[in-house]
Amino acid sequence: xxKNYFIKIFSLGLIxxxxxxxxxxxxxxxxxxxxxRLLNLxxxxxxxxxxxxxxxxxxxTNLKNEEYENDTNPDKVQNFRxxxxxNLNANLNSNLNFxxxxxxxxxxxxxxxxxxxxxxxxxxxxxxxxxxxQGPALWVNRAYIDYKIPSTDLSFFIGRLPTIEGPPQHFYExxxxxxxxxxxSYNMILDGLGFDxxxxxxxxxxxxxxxxxxxxxxxxxxxxxxxxxARTLNPDGSSRKLDSYDNFSTVMIDYKLKKLSWMEEFTFxxxxxxxxxxxxxxxGFFDGYSSLRNDFQASSRVQSFYFEFKRLFNxxxxxxxxxxxxxxxxxxxxxxxxxxxxxxxxxIANGRTSGHGTLISLAYHLPFEFMLNPSFGxxxxxxxxxxxxxxFASDDLTGFKAQMGRYYHVYWFQPTPQGPNLRLGxxxxxxxxNFAASGAVSAGSQQRIREYYVGLSLDF
Amino acid sequence: MxxxxxxxxxxxxxxxxFADSYISVFQKEVNDVCAKASSILIKKSVLDILKSPTxxxxxxxxxxxxxxxxxxxxxxxxxxxxxQVKGITSGNIVGR
Numbered sequence: 001x002x003k004n005y006f007i008k009i010f011s012l013g014l015i016x017x018x019x020x021x022x023x024x025x026x027x028x029x030x031x032x033x034x035x036x037r038l039l040n041l042x043x044x045x046x047x048x049x050x051x052x053x054x055x056x057x058x059x060x061t062n063l064k065n066e067e068y069e070n071d072t073n074p075d076k077v078q079n080f081r082x083x084x085x086x087n088l089n090a091n092l093n094s095n096l097n098f099x100x101x102x103x104x105x106x107x108x109x110x111x112x113x114x115x116x117x118x119x120x121x122x123x124x125x126x127x128x129x130x131x132x133x134q135g136p137a138l139w140v141n142r143a144y145i146d147y148k149i150p151s152t153d154l155s156f157f158i159g160r161l162p163t164i165e166g167p168p169q170h171f172y173e174x175x176x177x178x179x180x181x182x183x184x185s186y187n188m189i190l191d192g193l194g195f196d197x198x199x200x201x202x203x204x205x206x207x208x209x210x211x212x213x214x215x216x217x218x219x220x221x222x223x224x225x226x227x228x229x230a231r232t233l234n235p236d237g238s239s240r241k242l243d244s245y246d247n248f249s250t251v252m253i254d255y256k257l258k259k260l261s262w263m264e265e266f267t268f269x270x271x272x273x274x275x276x277x278x279x280x281x282x283x284g285f286f287d288g289y290s291s292l293r294n295d296f297q298a299s300s301r302v303q304s305f306y307f308e309f310k311r312l313f314n315x316x317x318x319x320x321x322x323x324x325x326x327x328x329x330x331x332x333x334x335x336x337x338x339x340x341x342x343x344x345x346x347x348i349a350n351g352r353t354s355g356h357g358t359l360i361s362l363a364y365h366l367p368f369e370f371m372l373n374p375s376f377g378x379x380x381x382x383x384x385x386x387x388x389x390x391x392f393a394s395d396d397l398t399g400f401k402a403q404m405g406r407y408y409h410v411y412w413f414q415p416t417p418q419g420p421n422l423r424l425g426x427x428x429x430x431x432x433x434n435f436a437a438s439g440a441v442s443a444g445s446q447q448r449i450r451e452y453y454v455g456l457s458l459d460f
Numbered sequence: 461m462x463x464x465x466x467x468x469x470x471x472x473x474x475x476x477x478f479a480d481s482y483i484s485v486f487q488k489e490v491n492d493v494c495a496k497a498s499s500i501l502i503k504k505s506v507l508d509i510l511k512s513p514t515x516x517x518x519x520x521x522x523x524x525x526x527x528x529x530x531x532x533x534x535x536x537x538x539x540x541x542x543x544q545v546k547g548i549t550s551g552n553i554v555g556r
Contacts, residue, residue, distance in 0.1 A: 097551065142551070144554070155554075161554055174543075175547070177553060194554065
């Protein structure tokens, strides 16, 4: 082989190794750059543990209220209102989550108001923002820790719990379930703690069964002196200590079955709660309990059954049927000063009462993709005398599901391309009975309320 | 090609770092009805949904691809599934 041949081979080898080194070096530089960017992304992702989202909705309502049959001067009410929910959730590890919702709900530009706002009531904790009377301030409607105990099927939760807007309220705007408690059982915010036991591993695939216990006691706080029990007055004027908490417990069975051949999903919820010996009138028509003479006690038991059929018979409609039964017991009275040192009982109805309510809700999802699959909904609700439902978070202006009577609701939900969603609706309510100030149910009512509404909502 | 692969890895990894988020639940649910859908395609479909949250017609390149690949689920079904999964992880029901 000639010397030139070796020089050429050597030169080529040198050039090739220099080129390879340059390419390797360049590739290494690019890899380092990508590693650096990956690390930055990972850091930003970990540092930003909060998942932020929410909902904003605005509604216009036009309502006509005929207090009695052939009312020649009915009340006509118009109302613009808005609600903002900011959800701040943190998934801290595979077992620990924190959920919170800051909310604002108000009517537009409220200038003159008749009556005392619910925000000042003794039980304002149960209301949060949901009465639309809290002005532009942000309130905490939800704040709780959810902890799945490792190596078990048990979860523990504590805080301000998601006990409002339960099923079937999610039907109205094609959403997923919005709250833990079925709507007819209870629709107020509760603070408390509890356990959820998931028994699904003992069941066949696609069955999910959860058993829950919640303890959400009613609190009596001595704001003047936090190291003392709250007090009230006996009928003779002597002081009586109140226990710090009254028992308020709930048991739930929450069952779901997915992927049936004839239905997308079936849900059944049994819900039972017991409020023991409540020392405040459940209707909350008074405040300043500590200075009011009384020997009043009340207790309540409510149980409800909820059935939901999603895409029944593989058709594009969802059906929900709910039935709630309440039993109330009251004894004792409140005593008002009618003259100097002369007290007279208010005449609160004593004894036992029971009532029930039934709600049927149907949402039909029109299979028109060009219209973005809007929904048409129908609701019917009927309740008996002495039906009692705790409701401060109702979707409509009047809170029809908490009344004793009959109610019809039709609505149209229209998604829009790239915009907020639209809902139009009409509600007609016939009230058969009213609660009197004493808590008793007055005989007969012919009140009729008609409500038209238009709403825009945005989820983000 | 290497850059594309590495960038895909970045995207996948950053979502994985979000622990057991709704994305991994969604991936499992989609694979239950559409076994052949790849993990990358499902996660890129999530990107399409997140980029256009008000789009109800699955116009994104990856989500439309996923819909085409899966006979068992259509666009509305996929969006409903996504909504259901987000609902599970929303905290609306205690103990979930």
